Amino acid sequence: MALLEIKDLKVYYPIKGGIMGRTVDYVRAVDGISFEINPGETIGLIGESGCGKSTTGKAILGLAKIYAGKIIFNGEDITKYIGKNRSPYRKSVQMIFQDVYSSLNPKERVLDIIAEPLRNFEKNTKMEERKRVDELLSIVGLSPEDAAKYPHQFSGGQRQRIGVARAIALKPKLIVCDEPVSALDLSVQAQVLNYLKDVQEELKLSYLFISHDLGVVRHMCEKLMIMHRSRFVETGIASEIYENPVHIYTRRLITAIPDLDPKLRAVNAKKRKELAEEYESKLTQYYGPNNSVYDLKKINDNHYVAIP
Numbered sequence: 001m002a003l004l005e006i007k008d009l010k011v012y013y014p015i016k017g018g019i020m021g022r023t024v025d026y027v028r029a030v031d032g033i034s035f036e037i038n039p040g041e042t043i044g045l046i047g048e049s050g051c052g053k054s055t056t057g058k059a060i061l062g063l064a065k066i067y068a069g070k071i072i073f074n075g076e077d078i079t080k081y082i083g084k085n086r087s088p089y090r091k092s093v094q095m096i097f098q099d100v101y102s103s104l105n106p107k108e109r110v111l112d113i114i115a116e117p118l119r120n121f122e123k124n125t126k127m128e129e130r131k132r133v134d135e136l137l138s139i140v141g142l143s144p145e146d147a148a149k150y151p152h153q154f155s156g157g158q159r160q161r162i163g164v165a166r167a168i169a170l171k172p173k174l175i176v177c178d179e180p181v182s183a184l185d186l187s188v189q190a191q192v193l194n195y196l197k198d199v200q201e202e203l204k205l206s207y208l209f210i211s212h213d214l215g216v217v218r219h220m221c222e223k224l225m226i227m228h229r230s231r232f233v234e235t236g237i238a239s240e241i242y243e244n245p246v247h248i249y250t251r252r253l254i255t256a257i258p259d260l261d262p263k264l265r266a267v268n269a270k271k272r273k274e275l276a277e278e279y280e281s282k283l284t285q286y287y288g289p290n291n292s293v294y295d296l297k298k299i300n301d302n303h304y305v306a307i308p
């Protein structure tokens, strides 16, 4: 059974207008997406800025109001309870936020930051709590002395580790990782990614891994969902999509991955130019009226594409 099933999820942000402040229209941030996450699996959610990735993650956490659709966790429809802070679901699903610099309260010590979810869900004595925090710090490669420090006393990579320690404190089943490395230096990125993998194995976690960069998720995800204009344009097994991308948007994303081989760089630059021209001339083949994204069609069991 899937750990999490998302069925035709829509998240619309109201646009208020007029003197009455009535809703005059909506920003359709997520407009009908469906997917499943299995236990222990990493799924990548990829797409350009503003396509609806963070909104998808926030809806799963109950931090963005769902306009339509269903969220099913371990076979149970939890759509109605998702906003309830202390439900067992909220213990099982955690998020690592996009911005490591603003997601940790600068006025709180690391001890309080990491202990916060424990205080919300468990009744521990001060000593038990301290022991748990030390364990968590050691899992993410920090030391017990770090508990007394404040976020500004850490590097970007270390801060992200604090965010991870907080996210795994309640032994969740799923972590939504929203661009967990995009604010970090290239040299630190690989380190954080590797160590997210180690934690995953140790705790048998599932990840929904959000990124605008297909290169970053290449070695993280077994499955991919390519998002464009609030919907999915292509989904499936990662290797299948890398080797045989069908939608023009996916093909453009793949040629945008930087290549270390100088020979391939020139070839890729040419491909990018050709694809940009094809994108302009064949737009109507890939998008419907008003540039809408078609429903996904099955290419094979491991591969779906939004084509007419």
Ligand SMILES: Nc1ncnc2c1ncn2[C@@H]1O[C@H](COP(=O)(O)OP(=O)(O)OP(=O)(O)O)[C@@H](O)[C@H]1O
Pocket (backbone or CB within 6 Å): 013, 027, 028, 029, 047, 048, 049, 050, 051, 052, 053, 054, 055, 056, 098, 212
């Ligand atoms: N609280 C909000 N109120 C109104 N509109 C919002 C809100 N949050 C996001 N949006 C809009 O919803 C759309 C999707 O935003 P979202 O943050 O999900 O994008 P994203 O794919 O995560 O982008 P990025 O890669 O830049 O993080 C955007 O058009 C954004 O302006």
Ligand SMILES: [Mg+2]
Pocket (backbone or CB within 6 Å): 053, 054, 055, 098, 178
């Ligand atoms: Mg985002």
